[in-house]
Amino acid sequence: MTFLALGINHHSAPLALREKVAFSPEGVMAALRDAADALKLDNVAILSTCNRSEIYCYGLDESTRLLDWLSQFHQVNADELRPFHYAHAGDAAINHMMQVACGLNSLVLGEPQILGQMKSAYAVACEAGTVASPLHAAFQQVFSIAKKVRTETAIGENPVSVAYAAVSLAQQIFANLSEQSALLIGAGEMIELVARHLREQGVTRIMVANRTLSRAADLAERFGATPILLSDIPEQLHKADIVISSTASQLPILGKGAVESALKQRRHRPIFMVDIAVPRDIEPQVAELDDVFLFSVDDLKEVIDENRKSREQAATAAREIIDQGVERFLREHNSQGAGHTIRALREQAEQMKQDELRKALRALASGTAPEQVVNQLANALTNKLLHQPSTALRDASAEGRADMLTLAQQLFALDGSQQDKK
Known part of the structure; x- marks a missing residue:
């Protein structure tokens, strides 16, 4: 896995x-x-x-x-x-x-x-x-x-973002952003960033549209904007020079017909639109209208590339x-993954230690010389610990398992000791 x-x-x-x-x-x-x-x-x-x-x-x-x-x-x-x-x-x-x-x-x-x-x-x-x-x-x-x-x-x-790129693109369309009005559709983090960038550029006339008025009002209050419902957009759209949308809607919010009606009320003054949402909030057919500059999130790439080099x-x-x-x-x-194996190895060694320790204590109790008991304990424990690895290595050598011998040298740090003896 x-x-x-x-x-x-x-x-x-x-x-x-x-x-x-x-x-x-x-x-x-x-x-x-x-x-x-x-x-x-x-x-x-x-x-x-x-x-x-x-x-x-x-x-x-x-x-x-x-x-x-x-x-x-x-x-x-x-x-x-x-x-x-x-x-x-x-x-x-x-x-x-x-x-x-x-x-x-x-x-x-x-x-x-x-x-x-x-x-x-x-x-x-x-x-x-x-x-x-x-x-x-x-x-x-x-x-x-x-x-x-x-x-x-x-x-x-030098922070940049999709929101920053959208506002930068608007600056290329309009000579003075502070004279324009904006409609922001959505009330999420991206739209909040857009609102902040617009305010920094002097835009004071901002509407925030959202499915729930309370969320729109929360965001609008922080930026001195006007909250409206999504259902109010057709009536308010003609007032917006800039429209930037970023919602989680699965269906388009703005269609070609609604934009066309707004353009007539604006006497065909152009509208700059950026659709940051995926799926898109604005029908792609809106781009067919003569007085609309519609950009998708992919269209922002050129603006963003200029900031990428830094x-x-x-x-x-x-x-x-x-x-x-x-x-x-x-x-x-x-x-x-080695935890289980390490625990099993330690438990096995601990069991060997306890077995030999009991034998040593019995030998001491029977009067055997301490030096002899310690020597027997050390020899017995060493032999027990090395018996199984030694047997496995001899079998590996007989079978031509050079990889296992190399692994054993690494596992028991034998390479360094071998070099020291040369």
Whole structure:
């Protein structure tokens, strides 16, 4: 059994395919339990963001069954997913998880939000009861290495994110952002970052739309914005020069007809739109309208690439820390497998010691000289401890098992002593 990490992301698959296998936040727990039952797993977690859907597990020897489950769960043909998916096993899986948590695999190199998303994925899996000792230990090491990377490298300096890139793109469209009004759809962490960046650029007229008014109001209060319901968007859309959307909706929130009506009320003044969500919140057909500049999360790549170069050096240092972390984790994980053997060896040696100690005490009680008793004790214990290994080594030599002889030299540190005698 080994660790596996399987998924698709913005590097491997187009947006149209990624949104087919995205997991809604409210559906992740049911998906985890379904995967655990279908694949007979005690260890499975799911990470689903706007840029990736990934499954981490322990207990499968190969990834084919995991890919088949993903395709069946989302009712997508496995042949459609196969060319675009990736799978990592063993140390490569742990390395991948660490790279994801550190933001090295993100659209924005080093972006910090992904660590929180991975911690959330772990927490949900714990709540679903699909995390046991191996995966728990893996996640703890992943979080530890991510923290080390953040504190010991410059990967988080000059912070950029998808939210930052969206606002930067808006700056390229409008000469003065402070004169524009914005409609933000959603009330999650990404939209909060967008609101912060907009306020920093002087945008004061902001509406926050959400399915529940209370959540919209909580976010709006922090940024001096106006909260509205999603159902109010058609009436308010014409007031927005900038629309940025990031919800967990499985269906589009803005259609071509609603945007077309808003444009008429605006007398065809253009609207800048960024759809960060996966699945998409804004119908792709909206881009066909003449006065709309619609960008998806994939379109932000060019803006983000400009900020990527400054983090490449830090990323190199981060990868070195990750390699060390993977090696340390696997050493600790693999050493647990020796626990039973070590305990059995110690118990056997302890039993031999107690047997010979009783004989020695009886000999002392009968008047045998202490020096003779100690010598007999040492000889008997040495012979007993070495009898079985000596017999096994002679048999191995007779059978031509040079590998076993070499292993014995390493196990009993004989190489150094042999060299000392030369």
